[in-house]
Amino acid sequence: MKTAICVLGAAATLAFGLTGTATAAVNAPETTQTKRWECQKPQGKKIKVTWERANGGDWTWLSYVNNCSESKAIRLYFKNTEGITYKRCVVAKPKSTGRKSLTDKYDSISKVTVTNTCSG
Secondary structure (H helix, E strand, O other): OHHHHHHHHHHHHHHHOOOHHHHHHHHOOOOEEEEEEEOOOOOOOEEEEEEEEOOOOOEEEEEEEEOOOOOEEEEEEEEOOOOOEEEEEEEEOOOEEEEEEEEOOOOEEEEEEEEOOOOO
């Protein structure tokens, strides 16, 4: 019952526009994406990659949790306004976590993949 009251209270606050920040957050486009890939070793483990495009900025946050026992190459593919694709690659060491800020001048991330190496 307490949860229903809290939800109604938040909805009422947003409906009457008493908190501009909350309204902006509700209406903001989804900018964070997460994908998971299976590890080759050990089986059953995964690498999780999350990326977030800065709203109106020229950079992208990249976070990862690599539960694999081998290094993984995280490839990000960016597209510019002319449709030309550019590639950035970040290496995730075995059994590690990390967060990186990637500066770019491109419009959107078109694809993210995880492979064993950055070459190719």
